[in-house]
Amino acid sequence: MNFRELTNTEAMVEALKEEMTRDPSIFIIGEDLVAHGGIFGQFIGLPEAFPGRVIDTPISETCIVGAGLGAALTGMRPFVDLHFADFTTCAMDEIVNQVAKIRYMFGGQAKIPIVIWAPDGAGLSAAAHHSQSLEAWFIHTPGLKVVSPCFPYDVKGLIKTSIRSDDPIIFFMHKKIFSRKGPVPEEEYVIPLGKADIKHPGTDVTIITYSIMVLHALEVAKEMEKEGIRVEVLDLRTLWPMDWEKIAESVTKTHRVIIAHEACLTCGFGAEISARIQEELFDELDAPIFRVGAYRVPIPFSPPLERFVIPGKESLKKTLYNLFGKEIDSK
Amino acid sequence: MTELIDQTLYLKMYEQMLTIRSFEEKAIELFEHNLIRGNIHPCIGQEAVSVGVCSVLRKEDYMLNTHRGHGNCIAKGADLKRMMAELLGRSTGYCKGKGGSMHIADFEGGNLGANGIVGGGLPIAVGAGISIQNRGTDQVVACFFGDGAVNQGTFHESLNLAAIWKLPVIFICENNQYALSTPIREAISISKISDRALAYGIPGVTLDGNDVRAVYTQMKGAVERARSGKGPTLLDCLTYRFYGHFTGDPGRGMTYRSKEEMEEWWGRCPIKRFRESLFREGILSEGKEKEIQIRVKTSIEEAVRFALESPFPDPEEAIQDLFY
Amino acid sequence: MPEVTFVESLRMTLREEMQRDPSLMLIGEDIGRYGGIFGVTKGLLEEFGPYRVRSTPISESAIIGSALGAAMTGIRTVAEIMYIDFTPCAMDQIVNQVAKMRYMSGGKVKIPLVIRTQEGGGRGNAAQHSQSLEALFFHIPGLKMVVPSTPYDARGLLKSAIRDDNPVIFIEHKLLYATKGSIPDGEYLIPFGQADVKREGKDVTILSFSYMVLKALKAAQHLAGEGIEAEVIDLRTLVPLDLETILRSVRKTNRVLIVHEGCRRGGIGAEIACCIQEEAFDYLDAPIERIGALNVPIPYSEPLENAVIPKEEDIIRGVKKLLYQT
Numbered sequence: 001m002n003f004r005e006l007t008n009t010e011a012m013v014e015a016l017k018e019e020m021t022r023d024p025s026i027f028i029i030g031e032d033l034v035a036h037g038g039i040f041g042q043f044i045g046l047p048e049a050f051p052g053r054v055i056d057t058p059i060s061e062t063c064i065v066g067a068g069l070g071a072a073l074t075g076m077r078p079f080v081d082l083h084f085a086d087f088t089t090c091a092m093d094e095i096v097n098q099v100a101k102i103r104y105m106f107g108g109q110a111k112i113p114i115v116i117w118a119p120d121g122a123g124l125s126a127a128a129h130h131s132q133s134l135e136a137w138f139i140h141t142p143g144l145k146v147v148s149p150c151f152p153y154d155v156k157g158l159i160k161t162s163i164r165s166d167d168p169i170i171f172f173m174h175k176k177i178f179s180r181k182g183p184v185p186e187e188e189y190v191i192p193l194g195k196a197d198i199k200h201p202g203t204d205v206t207i208i209t210y211s212i213m214v215l216h217a218l219e220v221a222k223e224m225e226k227e228g229i230r231v232e233v234l235d236l237r238t239l240w241p242m243d244w245e246k247i248a249e250s251v252t253k254t255h256r257v258i259i260a261h262e263a264c265l266t267c268g269f270g271a272e273i274s275a276r277i278q279e280e281l282f283d284e285l286d287a288p289i290f291r292v293g294a295y296r297v298p299i300p301f302s303p304p305l306e307r308f309v310i311p312g313k314e315s316l317k318k319t320l321y322n323l324f325g326k327e328i329d330s331k
Numbered sequence: 332m333t334e335l336i337d338q339t340l341y342l343k344m345y346e347q348m349l350t351i352r353s354f355e356e357k358a359i360e361l362f363e364h365n366l367i368r369g370n371i372h373p374c375i376g377q378e379a380v381s382v383g384v385c386s387v388l389r390k391e392d393y394m395l396n397t398h399r400g401h402g403n404c405i406a407k408g409a410d411l412k413r414m415m416a417e418l419l420g421r422s423t424g425y426c427k428g429k430g431g432s433m434h435i436a437d438f439e440g441g442n443l444g445a446n447g448i449v450g451g452g453l454p455i456a457v458g459a460g461i462s463i464q465n466r467g468t469d470q471v472v473a474c475f476f477g478d479g480a481v482n483q484g485t486f487h488e489s490l491n492l493a494a495i496w497k498l499p500v501i502f503i504c505e506n507n508q509y510a511l512s513t514p515i516r517e518a519i520s521i522s523k524i525s526d527r528a529l530a531y532g533i534p535g536v537t538l539d540g541n542d543v544r545a546v547y548t549q550m551k552g553a554v555e556r557a558r559s560g561k562g563p564t565l566l567d568c569l570t571y572r573f574y575g576h577f578t579g580d581p582g583r584g585m586t587y588r589s590k591e592e593m594e595e596w597w598g599r600c601p602i603k604r605f606r607e608s609l610f611r612e613g614i615l616s617e618g619k620e621k622e623i624q625i626r627v628k629t630s631i632e633e634a635v636r637f638a639l640e641s642p643f644p645d646p647e648e649a650i651q652d653l654f655y
Numbered sequence: 656m657p658e659v660t661f662v663e664s665l666r667m668t669l670r671e672e673m674q675r676d677p678s679l680m681l682i683g684e685d686i687g688r689y690g691g692i693f694g695v696t697k698g699l700l701e702e703f704g705p706y707r708v709r710s711t712p713i714s715e716s717a718i719i720g721s722a723l724g725a726a727m728t729g730i731r732t733v734a735e736i737m738y739i740d741f742t743p744c745a746m747d748q749i750v751n752q753v754a755k756m757r758y759m760s761g762g763k764v765k766i767p768l769v770i771r772t773q774e775g776g777g778r779g780n781a782a783q784h785s786q787s788l789e790a791l792f793f794h795i796p797g798l799k800m801v802v803p804s805t806p807y808d809a810r811g812l813l814k815s816a817i818r819d820d821n822p823v824i825f826i827e828h829k830l831l832y833a834t835k836g837s838i839p840d841g842e843y844l845i846p847f848g849q850a851d852v853k854r855e856g857k858d859v860t861i862l863s864f865s866y867m868v869l870k871a872l873k874a875a876q877h878l879a880g881e882g883i884e885a886e887v888i889d890l891r892t893l894v895p896l897d898l899e900t901i902l903r904s905v906r907k908t909n910r911v912l913i914v915h916e917g918c919r920r921g922g923i924g925a926e927i928a929c930c931i932q933e934e935a936f937d938y939l940d941a942p943i944e945r946i947g948a949l950n951v952p953i954p955y956s957e958p959l960e961n962a963v964i965p966k967e968e969d970i971i972r973g974v975k976k977l978l979y980q981t
Contacts, residue, residue, distance in 0.1 A: 027465065052465075058495075063454040063488035070458020073443055074393065076465065078458075092746035097448050097783050098455065101952040105782045106436035106444050107427035108652035128755045136794050140921035142950045143653055166655035240920075267794040271925035275945060278932050282942040288933055296796040298755040368779025368957060420779070420956030431781040431955030447783030448744065449713045482712040483744070510713050512689035518712035587688055646962035653951055 003183035008173060011152035011184050012042045015159035016079065018188070020050050023077060026163060027053040029064055030081025039083050040119060040178045061090035065116060069099050072114040077163060085120035085172055086132045099168045100143030111166040115159075120148075121174035121212055121262055122310045128298035131306075133211070133263035138170045139240045139272065145193060146239040148172040148211045152182035154237050157191030165193065174212040174262075196243035198250070202232030205256040205323065207316070208247060208273055210236040213260040213292075216313045224320060231320070239269060244276075251277055255286040258319055262310055265293030290319050338614050342623070344386055344543055345609060348378040348602050349627045351402040354411065355574075357631050358401065358418055358432075362578050366639075367418050371432045374402040376541075376573035379601035380505050381406040383546025384473055384566075387554050388441070393459045393472045395452035396445035398433040399505070399572070403475055408440050411634035421641035428644045429652065449510075450476060450483030453502070457489050460498030460563075471499040471557040473550075479510025481524050490565065494531040497562035501553045504565070506540065507572045511580075512587040528565040540568030541601040544608075571596040656837035661827070664806035664838060665695045668813045669733065671842075673703055676731055679817065682709040682722050683735030683771075692737055693773070693832050715741050719748035719770065726768035726822075727756065733817060739774040739826065740786045753822045754797030765820040769813075773827040775866055775916055776964050780829075782952035785960075787865075787917035792824050793893055793926065799823040799847060800893040804868040806836035808891055811845030818844070828866040828916075848895035852904070856886035859974050860904040862913045862927060864890040867965065871914060874970035885974060893923060901927070902935050909940040910977040914970055919947030944973045 006014065020026045027050075028043060034056045037044035047054040057064050061082060068078035082088060088095060095116065103110050122131035138144045145167055149155045155173065162169040199214060200221045207217045214235045221231035234250050236243065251257055257277060259270035270291040277289060295309045355373040362371055374381065377399070385406035388394065396403045404414060409425070417424025418432050425435050436444035443459060446452045456474035463470045480486050481504065493500045504524050508515050521527065528535020534556070539545050546568055553564035573596070575584030585593070609615035659667070673679045681696060687710035690697030700708040711718050715736055722734035736742050742749060749770065757764055776785030792798050801816055801823060803809040809827070816823040853868060854875050863871045868889045875885040886904050890896065905911055911931060913924040924945040931943060949963045 027461075029461075055461075058488075058491065060488040060492060062485050063457055063492050066451075066454020066485065066489070067458035067461055067492065070395075070443070070455035070460070071462045071465075072458070073438075073455065074459045074462040076462050086751060087747075089747035089750050092743035093448055093451065093741075094454060096743045097740060098446070098451060101782045102436075102444060103655070104652050104952045104954070105426060105430040105434045106438070107425065107429045109426070109436055109438045110444070111655045128759050129751050134794075136921055137791050140790050140918055142918055142920075142952055145654070264794055264796060266796075267790055267921065267923065267926040269921065271929045272921045274932070275925040275928040275943070278928065279942045279945070288936040289929070290933075291929060298758045298796055300758070369781060369784075369955065417955075420959075422956075424956075426955075428956030428959055429782075429952075429954040431779060433781055433783070434955070447781065448741065451783075479713040482714045482717075484714075484716055510684075511692070512685045512687075513710060513712060517710075643958045644956055646958050649954055649959040649962040650949055650951055 001185040001187050003185055005181045006152045006184045007179045007181050008152050008155050009040060009042050009178045011156040012159055013044060013046065015156045016046055017049060019160055019163045020053060025075060026077040026079060027055060028079045028081060029055045029057060029068055031057055031059055031083060033081060038081060040175065061087050062094055065091035065094040066098065068114050069094060069112065072112045073110050077113045079163060080114060080116045082116065082118040084130050085118040085134050086129050088118060088134060096141050100141050104143060112168045113166045115162045115169045115171055117171045119175040120172045121176055122299045122306060123176045125301055125303055125306060127301040131299035133261065135172055135239055136263055136268045139269055143168065145169045145241065147193065147237070148239055149237050150174060150177060150211050150214050152184050154191060154197070156184055157189055158237065161190045161193055172211065177212055177215070193238045194241040194243055195238065196234055196236045196246040198232060199235045200231065200233040202230035202254065204230045204254055205258060205320065206232045206234055206250040206254045207258045207260055208234045208236065209260040210239060211262065213262055213311065216316055217260060219313050220316045220320065229324060247277065248281060251281050252284050255284055256323060257289045258292060258323065259289065260292040260311060260316055263293055264296055265291055266296050268293045287323060290323055292316055292319050340386065341609060341614055344382045345605055345615065346623045346627065347382045347406055348543065348605065349623060350630065351378045351381060351405050352602060353627050353631050354401060354405060357635060359578065361419070367432065368420065369431055370577040370579050372399040372577045373574040374399045374572065376596065376600065377505055377507060377570045378402055379543035379546055380503070380540045380568045380570055383543045384503055384550045386547055387550045388473055390441055392470050393441050393443050395443055395456045395472065395474045397452065397475055397477060398445060398447050399477065400435065400445040400475065404435050404437065404442060407442050409437050409442065411630055412637035415634040415638040416641045419638040420643060421638055422644040423641040427648065450480035450485035452476060453480065453485045453489035456500050457492050457498060460493060460500040463499055469558045471501060471554050473501050473503060475503050475505055477510065478504060478506040478508065478515045478524060481527065482518055490531045490533065490563070493563040494533045497560060499557035500563045501550065501557055502563060502565045504567045505570060506567050507570050511576045523567060525565055525567040533563050533565060535565035535567065537567040537569060540570035541599050541604065543601055543605050573597065656839050658835050658837050659806050661806045661809055661831045661834050662694050664810045665813060666697060668810045669696065669699060670702065672814060672817045673699070673707065678729065679731045680707050680709065680725060681733050681735070682711060682718055684711055684713060684737055686710050686735055691735065715744035716748055719745040719753065722768055723748065723753050723756065723766065726766050727764050731767040731817065733769045733771055736770060736772040738784050739772045739788050740783050742772060742788060750795050754795050758797060766822050767820045769816045769823045769825050771825045771827065773829050775828040775830055776953045776960060777830055779955055779957065779960060781955040785953035787915065789826060789893060790917050790922045793923055797822065798894060801825045801847070802864040802893055803891060804831065804865050804889050807838050808845060808851070810838055811843050812891065814844045815847060826865065830866050847892045848897050849891065850897035850900040851889045851891055852886060852900070853889045854885070854887040856884035857908060858884045859886070859910040859912060859977055860908045861885050861887045861970065862890060862901060862911065863887065863915065864893065865916065867914050867916055870967045871970055874967045877971055878974055883974060883978065898930055898934070901931065905931055905935045906938050909938055912944040912946065912970065912973045912977055914946040914965055916964060917947055918950050919945060920950045922947045941977050944977050946970060946973050
């Protein structure tokens with residue numbers, strides 16, 4: 001395969017372009033897509049390439065998602081853009097009571113090939129209404145699949161798969177890493193849903209994580225190597241359905257687990273993963289499972305406050321030290 | 332020729348209205364015998380809106396429906412047996428027992444489902460309208476909602492979007508004057524719901540929703556507009572529900588409505604009025620009426636028998652139909 | 656001690672608090688003349704007038720938003736959302752406004768707001784009228800959450816909720832409304848963060864809340880007949896959570912079962928299991944057992960609904976699994 005370096009944004013645009021070329025029923029709908037190319041440039045070039053298939057709307061999240069649902073029920077494949085994951089709250093009834101339930105409530109009569117896409121995450125001083133990570137809600141709600149990749153290779157492959165899926169998908173991408181580069185093949189490929197990826201093999205502890213925390217985990221893994229601790233970083237990529245097989249394989253190998261996400265710790269996805277590992281792999285564990293997540297407050301604006309609240313490399317490292325009973329380097 | 336078509340159409344409409352009422356009365360009876368769980372929201376009194384609207388629609392036109400939607404389902408061509416089976420929670424129901432009264436869908440018949448969330452169907456109707464516009468067909472979308480929905484955000488967002496893109500959606504308010512116990516006059520500060528159409532630059536009309544011919548005429552005009560690319564219309568159909576909001580409504584809705592008001596609306600019963608006019612015009616005779624009544628009675632009895640004889644779903648089916 | 660229904664307990668509490676605090680306002684759909692869909696506010700409009708018992712059109716977003724505005728500007732408010740399934744219609748207001756306003760303003764504003772709602776299935780109300788959504792609110796910082804299971808607890812906790820200067824989500828259960836219980840004469844408050852051991856036992860700890868507590872107690876009674884003594888703890892408040900009482904019990908029984916009506920995946924049980932596992936790993940003789948609804952919407956038909964919502968038999972089976980695990 002021929003690889004070239006693309007940013008997450010470019011990987012996304014490429015995926016959308018290829019899919020929209022392949023399937024004329026795909027359209028994109030959301031706010032500020034045409035003139036602006038999307039709030040993070042993730043649709044640049046597409047309005048010109050596909051006239052009439054990138055639709056700008058007024059600020060109407062409820063109706064944008066609801067309309068996407070209606071279009072999906074009647075033969076189209078909408079890609080619905082929400083500016084920020086925080087705005088899923090404005091369309092929560094649509095997502096939780098309609099998109100997630102219609103197929104089941106109607107006894108399987110409908111298929112709902114909709115992708116609802118939103119940037120999430122903190123670290124840019126965007127404050128409480130523009131920095132949340134809410135994936136736990138949509139994992140808890142039956143009837144939705146949830147995806148959250150962070151490498152351009154994964155972004156492209158999973159956008160393609162998500163669009164081709166006949167089930168509703170909530171697709172998150174961390175807003176801080178849109179411009180992060182990574183190798184992407186020129187050839188066509190897709191990544192199936194429900195498949196995690198070992199981004200760094202190890203034998204002493206597994207960090208189960210996703211989105212931006214993968215990058216922090218990789219940095220930590222590199223540093224811990226020098227201290228003789230071999231960290232395995234497992235990037236979930238698809239949050240639901242979860243790749244339980246891969247998780248079990250890794251836990252059975254390392255016997256120590258840290259689960260890390262940027263979302264609030266309380267009742268975050270880490271809780272479910274931890275509870276399940278504890279239920280099914282109880283005897284494999286040599287230590288309690290540690291979770292890393294945001295403090296239980298809204299995301300504050302001021303940079304030092306925000307850095308304190310959201311987990312990063314340092315909190316991961318501190319947790320690792322706790323796990324191995326090591327002294328923390330006080331610098 | 333037109334007259335013959337009209338006569339045939341009117342007789343069909345009359346039979347449908349009788350079918351809806353009989354179906355609802357039977358459903359109430361079954362509920363009282365604990366054969367239907369949860370609650371049902373009978374549409375008795377609102378038959379003219381259902382039939383007047385759906386008689387204009389083709390099978391491939393879409394419909395979005397509400398929790399008070401049995402009448403609309405029947406008028407759109409639903410199979411009574413499968414509807415009754417769904418109400419009784421049987422596996423032969425439209426939704427295999429998963430949805431129940433408030434969630435009957437019949438995708439093959441263009442019925443995109445009934446919503447239990449007030450105002451939930453409006454954005455979906457907009458989406459179906461986009462679908463039609465992009466495909467370039469001349470289908471339309473009939474979106475039913477109650478007077479309670481006009482104060483939901485979804486109403487405003489949806490009318491606006493349909494208006495700016497000239498989508499082929501007809502927004503039909505089944506204005507029975509009450510949102511559960513809240514009278515319409517306490518919920519809006521304007522005199523007619525159709526006044527809100529002005530805010531979105533679309534035609535709106537308030538009409539006598541208990542006159543099935545008036546509903547049919549207005550709907551016909553709205554559908555022609557929509558099919559010819561001229562965009563959405565708001566129809567505010569004034570009607571009344573003779574039953575309570577739902578089968579759990581104490582006093583069948585008389586704790587918040589007066590006897591005088593109820594009597595006045597009974598005087599305007601859509602079935603009674605249509606019947607009288609059909610007799611006057613010589614379209615209906617006692618003989619024909621008898622035939623219709625027998626057919627309706629038989630079809631309801633068949634539906635109940637089918638439902639009672641149908642199996643309940645296997646508990647393991649509970650985890651099916653989540654994903655495609 | 657008089658016996659009252661859950662509904663009567665709520666109603667008398669609201670009346671007393673409205674008499675005590677002349678600013679206290681109620682807002683919600685059909686709460687005036689109709690008295691609320693379950694009768695909780697019956698008679699209150701007549702007693703306190705239309706400014707203090709405000710019946711609204713169907714506008715969940717505006718109900719919560721206006722309740723927030725009133726609470727922020729001096730009017731203690733109890734807002735009602737008829738079914739918890741409708742809270743998504745007001746999710747932005749609840750999650751982005753009510754929950755965050757105080758923090759975002761640097762602690763400047765106090766928000767004496769109670770959002771009352773009810774949840775749960777078992778009546779054939781189908782997917783959009785039967786959900787248990789407490790896990791969604793549990794995940795969002797800034798909201799306290801109360802889940803009483805008896806008229807006694809409902810009364811004491813509602814008083815505390817109303818007098819709290821923070822936003823509280825007060826979740827009732829539709830199957831609890833007709834249940835009866837005794838309440839003492841005279842005033843009492845139940846502080847938040849105090850779970851209640853509803854039944855003592857030494858063999859296993861069952862943690863639960865809301866209507867599930869009743870099922871857990873029935874299961875415990877059945878198990879006692881087989882010589883198994885289950886301790887049933889009613890959590891009463893989810894935020895704040897009484898971890899101390901939970902851990903005390905875990906250290907005694909060494910076996911834990913958590914049961915709730917919300918979906919199992921990512922439910923409250925997952926978080927509580929983690930907390931127990933993190934604080935009392937060495938006390939556990941078996942993995943923590945979690946029981947929640949199957950991960951599907953609530954279906955309508957009776958056999959399907961019964962298959963989805965946890966039953967007494969599921970709790971009994973779960974306890975036995977815990978005990979016979981090596």
